[in-house]
Amino acid sequence: MNPQxxxxxxxYLAPRYWPTWLGLALLRLIALLPxxxxxxxxxxxxxxxxxxxxxxxxxxxxxxxKCFPQMTAKQRKKLLFQNCLSMGMSLVEIAMSxxxxxxxxxxxxxxxxxxxxxxxxxxxHGVILLGAHFTTLxxxxxxxxxxxxxxxxxxxxxxxxxxxxxxxxxxxxxxxAIHRNNVKELLKSLKDNMPVWYxxxxxxxxxxxxxxxxxxxxxxxxxxxxxxxxxSHAQVVPFFQExxxxxxxxxxxxxxxxxxxxxxxxxxxxxxxxxxxxxxxRMRPEQYLWAxxxxxxxxGEQNTVxx
Numbered sequence: 001m002n003p004q005x006x007x008x009x010x011x012y013l014a015p016r017y018w019p020t021w022l023g024l025a026l027l028r029l030i031a032l033l034p035x036x037x038x039x040x041x042x043x044x045x046x047x048x049x050x051x052x053x054x055x056x057x058x059x060x061x062x063x064x065x066k067c068f069p070q071m072t073a074k075q076r077k078k079l080l081f082q083n084c085l086s087m088g089m090s091l092v093e094i095a096m097s098x099x100x101x102x103x104x105x106x107x108x109x110x111x112x113x114x115x116x117x118x119x120x121x122x123x124x125h126g127v128i129l130l131g132a133h134f135t136t137l138x139x140x141x142x143x144x145x146x147x148x149x150x151x152x153x154x155x156x157x158x159x160x161x162x163x164x165x166x167x168x169x170x171x172x173x174x175x176x177a178i179h180r181n182n183v184k185e186l187l188k189s190l191k192d193n194m195p196v197w198y199x200x201x202x203x204x205x206x207x208x209x210x211x212x213x214x215x216x217x218x219x220x221x222x223x224x225x226x227x228x229x230x231x232s233h234a235q236v237v238p239f240f241q242e243x244x245x246x247x248x249x250x251x252x253x254x255x256x257x258x259x260x261x262x263x264x265x266x267x268x269x270x271x272x273x274x275x276x277x278x279x280x281x282r283m284r285p286e287q288y289l290w291a292x293x294x295x296x297x298x299x300g301e302q303n304t305v306x307x
Contacts, residue, residue, distance in 0.1 A: 008164075009161070009164055009165065009168070011164075012160065012161040012164060017160075017161045020159055020161045020162055021161070024161075024162075024165060027091065027092075027094060027095035027098075027099075028095065028099055030092055030095045031095040031096055031098070031099035031100050032099075035104075035108060035247060035249075036247055038092050038095075038096065039089070039092075039247060041092050042085075042088045042089030042090075042091065042092035042093070043085050043088060043089065044088065045087075045088030045089075045091055045092070046084045046085035046086065046087060046088025046089060047084070047085070047088065048088070049084040049087055049088055050080075050081055050084040050085070056291040057080065057084070057291075058306075059290070059291050059292070059293060059306060060080055060083055060290040060291050061076075061080055062305055062306055063290045063292075063294060063295075064076045064079055064080060064083075064290060066215070066217055066295065066305060067215035067216075067217065068215075068285070079285060079286055082286035083135075083286050083287075083288075083290055085286075086135040086136075086243070086286055086287045087135055087289075087291070089135065089243065090135035090136065090137075090138070090139075093135075093136060093138055093139035093243075094138045094139075096139055096142070097138040097139045097141070097142040097169070097173070098138075098165070098166075098169040098173075099169075102146055105142065105143060105146060106146055107249070108143075108249030108250055109143040109146070109249055109250045109251070109252060110249070110250075110251055110252070111143075111144070111147055111251075111252040111253075111254075112251065112252065112253045112254070113253055113254035113255060113256075114147060114148065114254055116237055116254045116255060116256050116257065117129075117148060117195060117237055117254050119256075119257070120235035120237050120257045121193060121195070121235075123233075123235055124193055125190060125191075125193065125232055125233040125234045125235065126189065126190030126191065126192070126193050126194055126195065126196065126232060126234040126235075127150075127190075127194075127195040127196070127234055127235050127236075127237050127257075128190070128195075128196060128198050128225060128228060128229060128234050128235070128236045128237070129144075129150060129195050129196065129197040129198060129237055129239040130198060130199075130200075130225065130236050130237065130238045130239060130258075130273065130276060130277070131197055131198065131199045131238075131239045131240070131241075131280075132199050132201040132277045132280055132281060132288065133199055133201055133202055133288070133289040133292065134241065134242075134281075134284070134287050134288055134289060135243075135287050135288070135289055136241045136242065136243050136250065136287055137199070137241075137289075139241070139243075139250065140239075140241025140250070140252060141173075141174070141197060142173055143241065143250055143252055144239070144241070144252055145173055145174055147252075148195065149174075149175065149194070149195075150174065150194060150195035150196065150197060151174055151175070151176040151177070151178055151189050151194055151195070151196045151197070152170055152174050152176075152177050152178070152196070152197045153177075153178050153179070153180045153186065153196065153197060153198055153199070154166070154167070154170065154177050154178070154179065154180065155179075155180045156179075176189065178196065183228075186228065187228070187231060187232055190228070190232040190234045191232065195237075197239065198225065198228075200221070200222040200224060200225050200273060200277075201214075201274075201277045201281075201294075202222075202292050202294065203219070203220060203292065203293060203294050203295070203296055203297065204220050204221055204222035205220055205296075205297050206222075208223060209221060209222065209223070210222075210223045210266065210267050210270040210271075212267065212270050212271040212274050213271065213274060214274045214277075214278060214294065214295075215278060217295055218295075219274070219294055219295050220297055221270050221273075221274055222270070223266050223267075223269070223270045225262075225269070225270070225273050226261075226262040226263075226266050226269035226270060226273070227262075227266070229261065229262045230262045235257040235258075236257060236258045236261055237254055237255065237256075237257050237258075238254070238255040238258070238276050238280065239252070239253070239254055239255075240252070240253045240254075240255070240280045240283065241253075242283065242284045242287060243284075243287055258272070258276070293306055
């Protein structure tokens with residue numbers, strides 16, 4: 001196995017990157033704090049997000065209205081508040097994921113269902129770790145890595161310095177970070193019988209999208225899970241991580257590999273993946289990344305639900 005080369009950070013010394021360097025330095029300091037103080041910092045950041053007029057909160061509110069119509073307005077407002085706290089905590093968890101020691105993190109996690117991943121790997125075709133974009137995404141991956149090596153998919157970040165530091169950290173912790181468009185490398189990794197973490201829950205506006213229900217709303221969805229599983233014969237194992245109340249830390253859950261998947265029906269397969277993702281999100285809706293425009297670009301709409 002040949003680890004990737006980490007990107008150089010010396011290219012990002014221009015003044016326009018100084019605010020990012022400052023933010024990263026603060027996160028690095030937070031990573032040195034005891035866990036109770038880290039939690040306090042995360043909730044404090046979340047409270048600031050809740051209090052400030054941040055545009056993303058409007059997207060969260062719309063998504064919650066559309067996905068949880070059975071809730072009262074008061075319940076959705078409470079869920080929005082909890083989601084803001086989760087977003088604040090996610091920044092602290094990025095610091096923990098990138099810079100905390102394995103020893104410190106092992107104290108904060110319990111894992112269930114690792115045998116399901118081991119059983120799937122016995123088939124010899126790799127494993128697609130099916131996940132979603134939770135606010136706990138970064139810490140969940142780092143914690144699972146303590147128990148089992150696997151690779152991650154990632155997309156480019158708008159902030160080039162943040163992107164470089166993230167890639168550097170992921171290569172150090174996971175040995176390989178595969179660009180989401182690098183299908184060849186993804187298939188090679190599965191052929192090498194490696195688990196690869198894949199999160200197809202966000203909006204997919206490509207020409208090959210499939211419109212299937214997501215929280216009973218038609219949503220342009222990514223059908224690639226079915227195609228990758230069909231080509232590679234990899235097992236698909238749902239992976240869920242959650243932040244536990246108080247100072248209990250985190251729980252990781254791995255579920256049995258999907259049976260009778262994939263089929264010959266790509267639309268049916270995509271709908272099933274959406275259903276599996278929705279089940280996980282309903283377990284901890286306050287910890288999901290609702291700030292994403294999941295329902296934009298639906299067919300037949302001149303205006304989106306976010307206009």
